[in-house]
Every structure is written in structure tokens, then in C-alpha cells.
Amino acid sequence: MASNSKNKNLQDAKSNKKDEFYTQLSDIERELKYYKKHFKDKVVYCNCDDPRVSNFFHFFSYNFEKFGLKKLMATCYKSQQMDLFSQKDSEQAIYLEYEGDKDGNNVPDISEINIKYLKGDGDFRSKECIELLKQADIVVTNPPFSLFREYVAQLVEYDKKFIIIGHQNAIKYNFIFKLFLENKIWLGYGFKGGAGHFINEHYEDYATASDRKEGMIRVSGVTWFTNLDISKRHEDLILYKKYNTEEYPKYDNYDAINVDKTKDIPMDYDGEMGVPITFMDKYNPEQFEILGIFDDKREVSDAFIKGTPTYLDEQHKRYVGPILKGKALFTRILIRNKKVQK
Numbered sequence: 001m002a003s004n005s006k007n008k009n010l011q012d013a014k015s016n017k018k019d020e021f022y023t024q025l026s027d028i029e030r031e032l033k034y035y036k037k038h039f040k041d042k043v044v045y046c047n048c049d050d051p052r053v054s055n056f057f058h059f060f061s062y063n064f065e066k067f068g069l070k071k072l073m074a075t076c077y078k079s080q081q082m083d084l085f086s087q088k089d090s091e092q093a094i095y096l097e098y099e100g101d102k103d104g105n106n107v108p109d110i111s112e113i114n115i116k117y118l119k120g121d122g123d124f125r126s127k128e129c130i131e132l133l134k135q136a137d138i139v140v141t142n143p144p145f146s147l148f149r150e151y152v153a154q155l156v157e158y159d160k161k162f163i164i165i166g167h168q169n170a171i172k173y174n175f176i177f178k179l180f181l182e183n184k185i186w187l188g189y190g191f192k193g194g195a196g197h198f199i200n201e202h203y204e205d206y207a208t209a210s211d212r213k214e215g216m217i218r219v220s221g222v223t224w225f226t227n228l229d230i231s232k233r234h235e236d237l238i239l240y241k242k243y244n245t246e247e248y249p250k251y252d253n254y255d256a257i258n259v260d261k262t263k264d265i266p267m268d269y270d271g272e273m274g275v276p277i278t279f280m281d282k283y284n285p286e287q288f289e290i291l292g293i294f295d296d297k298r299e300v301s302d303a304f305i306k307g308t309p310t311y312l313d314e315q316h317k318r319y320v321g322p323i324l325k326g327k328a329l330f331t332r333i334l335i336r337n338k339k340v341q342k
Contacts, residue, residue, distance in 0.1 A: 014335060015127065028055055029059065031163070031224050034230055035230065036067055038228050039067040039138065041070050042137040043069075043072075043073065044069055044136045044137070045073045045102070045132060045135070045136035046141045047076075048142060049141055049142070050143040051241055054076070057096065059238050061098050061108035064098065064101065064108065069100070070100075071097065072096075072098040073132055073135070073136065074095070074096045075129055076093060085142045092117050093118040093120065094116065095117070096115055096116075099114075101341060102341075136160060139160050149173050152164075155314070156179070156184070163188060165224055166224075168222070168223050168278070169277075170330055177275065180280065180283075187224065187281050190281060237287060239337075241266050241327075242267065243268050244311065248266060248269070248273075249325070252326065255296075256270065256271065257273050262275055262282055269337065269340070271313070272334055273335050275335055276332065277331050279333050287334045289335070289338055292334045293332070294334055
């Protein structure tokens, strides 16, 4: 699948507010197995899911006792196009509540699920949904990519723990990157190959034949964002390369060396380094310090880079991202190694 096709596909979904990418059960199972210890006696809220078809609600209801949950809640935005959902007889937003198995068969029967209709449209920003959010301990869902910044801001405002899906490009958002700097958010274990297949009927899937799944859209760069502690966050990245000036040149407009691949970070360099955004998947705050972001979006780089990048020349006057040998590069995260090995 050509990268420009992938990006257009995702941008179309964002611009049309049709980014209802329903998550596969297998992807949920693969990620959440690492968080089991966090769920005991907790209230879980899935607030961007149609509970009638949501695999998040399915996962937690069938693993309610295994995870030791106290309560499970789910809400969704009301259906604007009924072909999105399996039940086509209601355009009203609903709220589902489940408090565990009552008859001993270890299956979430319909009679055990409390179904209510919401007065409003089920938007996560509505008063009704905020009241439910206040009751929750952990929020787990796949929020609309187009509203990711606003969605996370709400979770932070109400001091909630969360495990949510987003695109890695969200790391560059002013507000989101500030949370990374302050160690208030980090990446989870992620999707296989850095891409996810989501149930979505709106757009043509441009995936190659070998990577196409019927009725789904392939989105690259998706990952899990969380503020729950996981062992991955404390694993040191094994470094094996040593610094040399030829392989690690300095930027034309900032005093830091360029590192094109995370695995190539030199183990013996104690100065500032610019690494690709994919570094965040390996980031361990005990091993590295994040100094800022070097990006071509002024709102981000001006706010979060230590020091002020200078323009290379008039040709690059509008560009404040990394420039190497006269050429503009993609976003770089500025880091320093805390555990230099000389």
C-alpha cells in the first residue's frame, strides 16, 4: 500500500468525522494481557464504543471475573448512519452496565446487562457521559482520531487512568508531547508491525493483497497510549554502536547529532541526539531523558525545544525542523542518554 494512499485514507476519515475504526478482539486481547494487575476491583469505562458491537465491551464482560473487575460501563455516540451497527432499530444513544456473572455460568447474559437509553447523543463530552467518567477508574477504548487531543485532555482533567488507541503522529501534538515530557503518558505494547486492521465500511482499503482483510481498513502508525505502569517502560534499549562523526553528523541548525534509526543510538555519546518519532516506542525514562521535539510545526518546536533553533538561510525561513546538509528531515525527538557506556 502506497504511503500517500494510506495517509489520504486516514485524513479522509478525520476530515469527515467518520473515524469509527472498530477494534479487533485479537488486538485488544494481545495488549490488555499486560495490564491485568491494574484492573482488580476497578470500574472500567468504554466511552467511545457502540456497546452492541464493541469488542472492548465483549472483552471485559467475558473477562470480568478473570480481571476481578468491580463494574463495566460502555456508551457510544448515537448512530448517524444505521448501517454502521448490527442493530438497526434505534438511533438513540445507549448506556450499558455490567457488574459480573449472577447465575454462575461465567457468561454475560442479556438479563445481567443493564441497558439504558441516554437523554443526549452519547458524545464523550456530554454532561451524561462526564458523570459516568467520574465514576470510572480506568478508561479503555478507541477514541476518534480526529478528537484525540480533546479526548486525552478530558482524561487528564478528570485524573483518569487509561489505555487507548491513537496514531503515533499524535505524539507531536503540543498538548500530548508535553504529557510525554512530564512522564504522564507513554506508549503501550502496540500493534503487530505498527499497523492495525479496523472494522470500517466507509473507505476502500488500499492494503496489499497479502495484508488485506475483508470488511476492514488497514491503518499504519497506530499504537496504544497509556498512563498505567507496564514492565516494558522499564526495559533498557540494548545499544551496541559507538559514536563517530561520519555516521552521526550534526544538524545544520541545532547542536545535536542525527540518528536515523532508534537501534543505532550510540552507546557512548553523552550529548544531545535527534531520533525518529518511533523512538517513543522504546523510551525508558530511566535510560533516556527527553529534551524536546524538533519538528516543522511551530507550535510544537517553539514550545518544547531547549534553546531556539536558527534558520539555515532565507530558503528555510519558514522551517524550524531539523536540517541536515541543507535538507529538511522529518520530525526528530531530542534526547540524551542517561547511561552512557564509554
